[in-house]
Amino acid sequence: MSExxxxxxxxxxxxxxxxxDNPEHGEGGKYTVPGKEFTRDTRYIPTRITADxxxxxxxxxxxxxxxxxxxxxxxxxxxxxxxxxxxxDAISLGLPGPTHDARSxxxxxxxxxxxxxxxxxxxxxxxxxxxxxxxxxxxxPAIVDTTTGAVATNDFAQITLDLSxxxxxxxxxxxxxxxxxQHRDEIDAVNQRVFTEVNNGVYRCGFAGSQQAYDQAxxxxxTALDWLEDRLRDRRYLVGDTITEADVRLFTTLVRFxxxxxxxxxxxxSKLAEMPALWAYARDLFQTPGFGDTVxxxxxxxxxxxxxxxxxxxxxxxxxxxxSGWLSVHGRADLGGRPFGDGAPPGPVRDxxxxxxxxxxG
Numbered sequence: 202m203s204e205x206x207x208x209x210x211x212x213x214x215x216x217x218x219x220x221x222d223n224p225e226h227g228e229g230g231k232y233t234v235p236g237k238e239f240t241r242d243t244r245y246i247p248t249r250i251t252a253d254x255x256x257x258x259x260x261x262x263x264x265x266x267x268x269x270x271x272x273x274x275x276x277x278x279x280x281x282x283x284x285x286x287x288x289x290d291a292i293s294l295g296l297p298g299p300t301h302d303a304r305s306x307x308x309x310x311x312x313x314x315x316x317x318x319x320x321x322x323x324x325x326x327x328x329x330x331x332x333x334x335x336x337x338x339x340x341x342p343a344i345v346d347t348t349t350g351a352v353a354t355n356d357f358a359q360i361t362l363d364l365s366x367x368x369x370x371x372x373x374x375x376x377x378x379x380x381x382x383q384h385r386d387e388i389d390a391v392n393q394r395v396f397t398e399v400n401n402g403v404y405r406c407g408f409a410g411s412q413q414a415y416d417q418a419x420x421x422x423x424t425a426l427d428w429l430e431d432r433l434r435d436r437r438y439l440v441g442d443t444i445t446e447a448d449v450r451l452f453t454t455l456v457r458f459x460x461x462x463x464x465x466x467x468x469x470x471s472k473l474a475e476m477p478a479l480w481a482y483a484r485d486l487f488q489t490p491g492f493g494d495t496v497x498x499x500x501x502x503x504x505x506x507x508x509x510x511x512x513x514x515x516x517x518x519x520x521x522x523x524x525s526g527w528l529s530v531h532g533r534a535d536l537g538g539r540p541f542g543d544g545a546p547p548g549p550v551r552d553x554x555x556x557x558x559x560x561x562x563g
Contacts, residue, residue: 231511232408238418239408241401242338245356246331250344251367258346258353260367262291265353266318268327269342270306271497271556272299272504274400274453275357279342281449282361284547285491287373292364293318294554297341299500300507305339319350327352358396361446375545379446387440391447398425400454407466407512415467423470426479433478437485437538444540448486455483456496459522461505465512474526484526485533490546497560498524527562 233239248256250265258265267283269276283292295316297306305325308316315322324343328335330351343355354360365379380388398421405418429451432439439447454462458473474480487493506518540546550556 232509233511234410237410238414239405239410241404244337245340245359246352246354247356248354249356249359249363249367250353251363252370260371262371263293264347266293266295266316266345266347267342268295268297268306268316268319268324268345270297270299270500270504271495271560272500273341274457275340276342277453277456277495278357278449279360279364280495281453281491282364282379282446284495284550285379285444285449286364286368286376287547288364288368288371289551289554291368291371292344293347295319295345297324299497299504301339306341318347319345321350326350361449365446373547375541377444377541377544379444379449381441381443381445381542384441384445388445388447391439392450394425395429395447395451395454398422399429400450403454403458403462403466403468406468407462407509419468419470422468426476430476430478433482435536437482437533437536442538443542444486444489452483452486452492455479456487456493457501457505460498460502460524464519465505465509472522481531481533484529484531487527488531489540493527493562494550494556497556498562499557499560501560524562 248258250256250258250260252260254260267279269279271277271280280294283289283294295308295318296310298309301307305323307323308314308321311317319327321327323339324341325339327343327345327350328339330349331353340355340357342357342360343352344360345351346353362380402418402422402425406415406422409415409418429439436442438444439451455473458468462468463472473483487496502518506513507516510516
């Protein structure tokens with residue numbers, strides 16, 4: 202990522218992720234600094250998993266495990282792309298629970314509280330196997346090399362790009378091209394603005410340490426959302442006439458907007474459901490195989506309202522909002538476009554990867 206900064210607290214590279222140097226914060230941590238704006242440290246483990254193995258991690262089906270909490274928008278991207286491309290047999294999926302303490306994401310959803318493949322209780326263990334002195338944030342998504350139990354990479358932005366390019370030989374028949382070469386420059390430009398102003402913009406609002414920082418973040422966020430509302434009035438997808446990486450990246454913020462960002466992060470000029478083009482666009486994607494079937498609203502709400510104790514000290518998780526509208530008619534097909542281009546939608550979700558009915562809509 203091009204934005205390099207220092208996080209609101211210490212060296213926590215993602216606000217959704219725990220850090221290792223503040224155990225006194227218990228479940229969750231401190232995400233705001235009084236008087237300061239929130240900035241995000243985007244330095245990650247730079248190694249990549251590539252077809253030629255130039256960084257020491259060659260593409261090899263069955264070797265790697267994607268650890269990705271459903272609650273986290275950055276991890277949700279990787280889950281969606283893995284499913285759209287049909288990489289379930291090539292890369293296994295580990296799912297930490299929605300909350301964490303100051304040390305690490307934990308595998309509390311698995312029997313015995315251990316990941317069934319890695320055999321660990323905390324994702325932190327895989328980071329320490331990579332570097333016993335690792336002191337940065339224990340972030341998701343992370344791809345773990347099962348031959349060593351160590352993290353291969355946690356660069357969330359690069360992970361999805363590499364799934365599309367470096368893992369191409371293992372894509373399913375009919376997999377979409379999420380990075381069409383003829384649109385790559387436009388995809389990169391849209392992704393950059395969406396990241397700085399929307400994906401990260403909601404965090405700038407939520408973790409602002411002063412009224413001035415919040416006001417500035419709020420203005421930037423809504424300027425970008427108004428731009429997206431205008432852009433999507435007469436086009437079905439962000440770039441071109443098929444689903445691309447750009448749609449995946451925007452979707453994971455939009456699907457969390459009314460459930461958490463509108464209230465919890467004070468992004469409350471409008472609800473998503475009050476923005477006609479964006480709301481219809483988000484519903485279109487949600488109802489497309491590979492998107493909504495990866496979303497667990499229960500885990501999303503529990504993560505934000507329980508972990509961010511300095512914003513929500515009581516850790517009370519709200520009962521609302523009503524999420525049934527995600528399944529309502531959106532009418533976006535009238536704009537044309539072909540979701541999967543010359544390909545086809547992914548098949549049914551694997552039984553062991555289905556979202557718990559309590560966290561789904563419908």
